[in-house]
Amino acid sequence: MTRRLFSTPEGIAGTAILALLALAALAAPMLFPRDPLSIAGPSLLPPFHDPAHILGTDRLGRDVLAGLFHGARVSLAVGIAAAAAALFVGAVVGTIAGFAGGFVDEALMRVAEAFQIVPGFLLTLAFVSIAGPSLPVVVAAIALGAWTGPARVARAEVLSIRERDHVAASRVVGMHPLEIALREVMPNALPPVMALSSVIVAGAVLTEAALSFLGLGDPNRVTWGAMIAEGRAVLRSAPYLSIIPGIALVVAVVGVYLFGEGVVEASASRRRYQ
Amino acid sequence: MNLLAVSGLSVTYAGSAAPALADVDLSLTEGERLAIIGESGSGKTTLARAVAGLLPPAARMAGAIRWRGREARAHPGRDIGYVFQDPSASLDPVVGIARQIAEVVRTHVGLGWPAAMARAVELLDRVRLPDAGATVHAWPHQLSGGQKQRVAIAAAIAARPALLVADEATSALDTIVQAEIVSLIRRIVDEERMALLFITHDIALAAQLAQRIVVLKGGRMIEAGPAAKVIGAPVDPYTRTLIAASTDVASLVDDRIAREDAR
Amino acid sequence: MNRALSLLRRRLLTSLPVFLIVIVGSFLLLEAAPGDAVDAYLVSVGGDAGLAAQLRHEWGLDRSAWARFLTFATALVHGDLGWSVAFARPIRDVILERLPNTLLLMGAATALSFGLGSLLGIVAGARPGSICDRVLSVASLAIYAVPGFWLGLVLIVVFSIELRWLPLGGIETIASSRSGLDRGLDIARHLVLPVAALGFIYLALYLRVMRAGMAEVWRMDFVLALRARGLPQSRIVIAHVARNALLPLVTLLGLQSASMLGGSVVIESVFAVPGIGRLAHEAVAARDVPLLLGIILSSAILVIVVNFLVDIVYAALDPRVGASEERA
Numbered sequence: 001m002t003r004r005l006f007s008t009p010e011g012i013a014g015t016a017i018l019a020l021l022a023l024a025a026l027a028a029p030m031l032f033p034r035d036p037l038s039i040a041g042p043s044l045l046p047p048f049h050d051p052a053h054i055l056g057t058d059r060l061g062r063d064v065l066a067g068l069f070h071g072a073r074v075s076l077a078v079g080i081a082a083a084a085a086a087l088f089v090g091a092v093v094g095t096i097a098g099f100a101g102g103f104v105d106e107a108l109m110r111v112a113e114a115f116q117i118v119p120g121f122l123l124t125l126a127f128v129s130i131a132g133p134s135l136p137v138v139v140a141a142i143a144l145g146a147w148t149g150p151a152r153v154a155r156a157e158v159l160s161i162r163e164r165d166h167v168a169a170s171r172v173v174g175m176h177p178l179e180i181a182l183r184e185v186m187p188n189a190l191p192p193v194m195a196l197s198s199v200i201v202a203g204a205v206l207t208e209a210a211l212s213f214l215g216l217g218d219p220n221r222v223t224w225g226a227m228i229a230e231g232r233a234v235l236r237s238a239p240y241l242s243i244i245p246g247i248a249l250v251v252a253v254v255g256v257y258l259f260g261e262g263v264v265e266a267s268a269s270r271r272r273y274q
Numbered sequence: 275m276n277l278l279a280v281s282g283l284s285v286t287y288a289g290s291a292a293p294a295l296a297d298v299d300l301s302l303t304e305g306e307r308l309a310i311i312g313e314s315g316s317g318k319t320t321l322a323r324a325v326a327g328l329l330p331p332a333a334r335m336a337g338a339i340r341w342r343g344r345e346a347r348a349h350p351g352r353d354i355g356y357v358f359q360d361p362s363a364s365l366d367p368v369v370g371i372a373r374q375i376a377e378v379v380r381t382h383v384g385l386g387w388p389a390a391m392a393r394a395v396e397l398l399d400r401v402r403l404p405d406a407g408a409t410v411h412a413w414p415h416q417l418s419g420g421q422k423q424r425v426a427i428a429a430a431i432a433a434r435p436a437l438l439v440a441d442e443a444t445s446a447l448d449t450i451v452q453a454e455i456v457s458l459i460r461r462i463v464d465e466e467r468m469a470l471l472f473i474t475h476d477i478a479l480a481a482q483l484a485q486r487i488v489v490l491k492g493g494r495m496i497e498a499g500p501a502a503k504v505i506g507a508p509v510d511p512y513t514r515t516l517i518a519a520s521t522d523v524a525s526l527v528d529d530r531i532a533r534e535d536a537r
Numbered sequence: 538m539n540r541a542l543s544l545l546r547r548r549l550l551t552s553l554p555v556f557l558i559v560i561v562g563s564f565l566l567l568e569a570a571p572g573d574a575v576d577a578y579l580v581s582v583g584g585d586a587g588l589a590a591q592l593r594h595e596w597g598l599d600r601s602a603w604a605r606f607l608t609f610a611t612a613l614v615h616g617d618l619g620w621s622v623a624f625a626r627p628i629r630d631v632i633l634e635r636l637p638n639t640l641l642l643m644g645a646a647t648a649l650s651f652g653l654g655s656l657l658g659i660v661a662g663a664r665p666g667s668i669c670d671r672v673l674s675v676a677s678l679a680i681y682a683v684p685g686f687w688l689g690l691v692l693i694v695v696f697s698i699e700l701r702w703l704p705l706g707g708i709e710t711i712a713s714s715r716s717g718l719d720r721g722l723d724i725a726r727h728l729v730l731p732v733a734a735l736g737f738i739y740l741a742l743y744l745r746v747m748r749a750g751m752a753e754v755w756r757m758d759f760v761l762a763l764r765a766r767g768l769p770q771s772r773i774v775i776a777h778v779a780r781n782a783l784l785p786l787v788t789l790l791g792l793q794s795a796s797m798l799g800g801s802v803v804i805e806s807v808f809a810v811p812g813i814g815r816l817a818h819e820a821v822a823a824r825d826v827p828l829l830l831g832i833i834l835s836s837a838i839l840v841i842v843v844n845f846l847v848d849i850v851y852a853a854l855d856p857r858v859g860a861s862e863e864r865a
Binding site: 110111113114116117118119120121122123125126127128129130131145202206209210213214215216228232235236239242243246249250253254257258261 | 551552554555556558559562566569570678679681682683684685686687690691693694698792795796798799800802803806817818820821822824826829830832833836837840841844
């Protein structure tokens with residue numbers, strides 16, 4: 001599997017980007033031990049002028065490179081946590097709906113539809129503005145707007161699995177339906193749900209950035225979205241302040257997509273040769 | 275002059291070591307009806323597709339296919355009409371049936387849309403689509419399997435090709451409809467003086483329709499000759515098994531011999 | 538026409554319970570938010586605790602949660618979304634005033650992304666695996682990764698600040714007293730950048746879905762039948778393969794309307810377009826929860842309407858829709 005992942009150009013590029021990001025996130029406290037929100041030098045230093053501040057400083061003299069490294073921590077953490085929460089909730093709800101059928105299915109799917117006709121970002125905004133901006137709230141709010149996709153996929157998958165032999169066998173043996181659903185059916189329904197994870201992680205990273213761009217991120221942490229918003233005030237004189245963190249964001253999201261495509265192609269080629 | 279001459283034709287599909295068709299020779303004159311018989315995997319569909327120029331680009335082909343004595347290939351649609359096995363799979367589900375026939379007329383006859391549509395209505399009438407006038411506006415999903423096959427035949431003959439290839443064109447249909455479609459094909463071929471290449475696994479059907487029969491097995495030709503001879507006095511044991519396996523061939527043979535005698 | 542009516546009926550039947558769930562959800566969020574409608578009202582008009590208690594009694598806010606929900610829902614049915622403390626006006630009026638700008642922005646962005654996206658998708662999907670296909674696929678992946686608000690800022694830097702070709706933001710030149718065509722052109726000039734920033738991501742999405750759809754249609758059996766009829770490649774690509782691949786794209790159009798409304802929040806904020814997206818941001822900034830929920834409810838209605846329109850277009854494109862009922 002791993003070797004096949006590295007046999008596609010998408011897989012190689014995606015893995016490389018994600019590995020670098022993870023490394024940056026892990027190394028941030030070592031490389032830039034100072035609080036990235038503290039003043040590090042003169043303000044509005046342009047990039048590539050001062051070796052102490054390679055990418056320059058912002059209006060308040062905060063180091064841009066340090067911000068990028070520390071921002072990677074928040075972006076990755078929030079992206080992965082929110083996607084995991086969305087996938088988990090979606091898989092459980094979808095499994096229950098597909099397995100229970102009848103009224104439960106109908107009700108759960110109507111709820112999912114309700115979440116789909118409300119713009120997810122508005123819902124996220126509402127949730128954050130009511131519960132207050134902190135990392136756990138941001139994670140929950142993003143997951144709230146992203147669980148319906150996995151739920152639909154899981155439900156469709158469960159509907160096709162529940163009639164299979166080993167499930168019928170567990171029924172005959174007298175296993176509790178909930179136990180059958182969660183232990184026999186859900187593990188088999190997971191692969192197609194997991195295939196959504198790259199899209200959902202990417203979406204979560206972008207949503208987090210948009211939230212902090214609008215000033216609804218955790219105010220005590222440096223995030224790429226907040227850096228872009230901060231640079232906006234001096235867009236005329238120092239556009240690099242907004243452009244640099246944006247590039248980091250694009251690279252991170254492209255990395256997630258490429259990695260996802262690589263995994264899809266690797267598993268497709270494995271199926272082909274089986 | 276031969277309409278179609280196939281010599282030493284071999285075809286190997288990409289990713290497969292064994293050839294699907296090996297060293298096949300075949301000829302067809304204008305207006306002649308030839309049946310290719312074989313079980314699934316015998317290479318009969320490959321032969322039909324090779325003749326019509328419909329093999330996938332990755333398939334390797336050796337040997338020669340001559341059309342009207344020239345090396346140049348027959349033009350699909352204009353020179354050769356092709357009817358497929360599954361009538362549902364030969365029509366675009368979201369385009370009206372008359373339009374799908376008219377676009378063939380437009381492409382090969384060079385008429386404008388209104389004239390091509392009018393010709394499509396005539397063609398629907400010719401293939402005896404019940405109530406052709408009303409079905410002109412029909413969509414593929416509104417038709418039965420037999421009706422769809424009639425539409426597919428209309429599209430295949432729309433440009434008055436010299437050869438009609440029917441690739442298991444009746445085997446997806448039930449018996450009564452099958453008989454209707456067979457007689458439709460026979461009538462059309464007669465009226466238009468088209469040659470017919472009739473691909474089937476049903477030896478009884480072949481005996482009914484064709485003047486000559488070719489038997490394929492595992493990609494090779496094992497027997498060829500006039501229909502009466504192949505059915506009445508088969509040389510190859512495999513042909514004999516095929517005939518024995520077919521329930522209604524015996525009566526057909528008697529029937530046919532009686533008819534030949536009467537001439 | 539009958540088909541459209543039956544579609545409308547079915548869409549209404551399935552949407553009503555869903556919309557009811559949205560209303561319940563909004564009510565729960567409203568209850569969870571600090572302060573209530575009376576607090577909001579008194580902030581803008583002023584008054585003491587006595588007036589507050591009196592108003593609470595009058596508005597039924599001192600009753601049980603169930604009774605409060607009924608009051609909330611009844612008001613909604615009458616089109617009353619409540620009072621905006623931030624604007625000191627009824628929420629409905631504020632939203633209706635801003636809605637046209639958002640509709641204009643979304644309509645133009647949809648037209649751009651759908652038109653150009655499907656066109657490029659046809660180019661890429663005409664020959665799956667070709668160089669053209671690979672380049673477009675990688676490019677669309679990159680575009681799909683670009684956050685709209687950042688793209689907006691980059692566009693501003695390039696086209697408004699450096700080149701000075703287009704205005705920085707807003708929906709039209711303030712106090713210019715233009716009218717007619719002149720005013721239309723002015724609005725169009727203001728919309729170029731926001732439409733591009735909002736539409737680009739979806740352009741990539743439509744491109745990818747169109748391409749993938751065409752790759753799937755190429756594998757279908759009827760394509761071989763079309764080849765057997767000797768149709769020219771261009772006709773097979775456009776009239777048949779692209780035509781079939783367009784169907785899932787149209788479905789996507791409905792699904793994406795909700796997501797685009799969400800995206801308009803950041804885009805309208807970046808370009809200072811006075812639409813409901815920016816209104817949502819203003820509501821958050823002013824801690825005006827009822828206004829935000831009013832926007833959510835109106836968005837849900839808008840999404841339902843868009844999906845209904847998409848149903849009609851889909852039915853026109855796919856003759857198989859509703860066929861089972863016709864026969865029954």
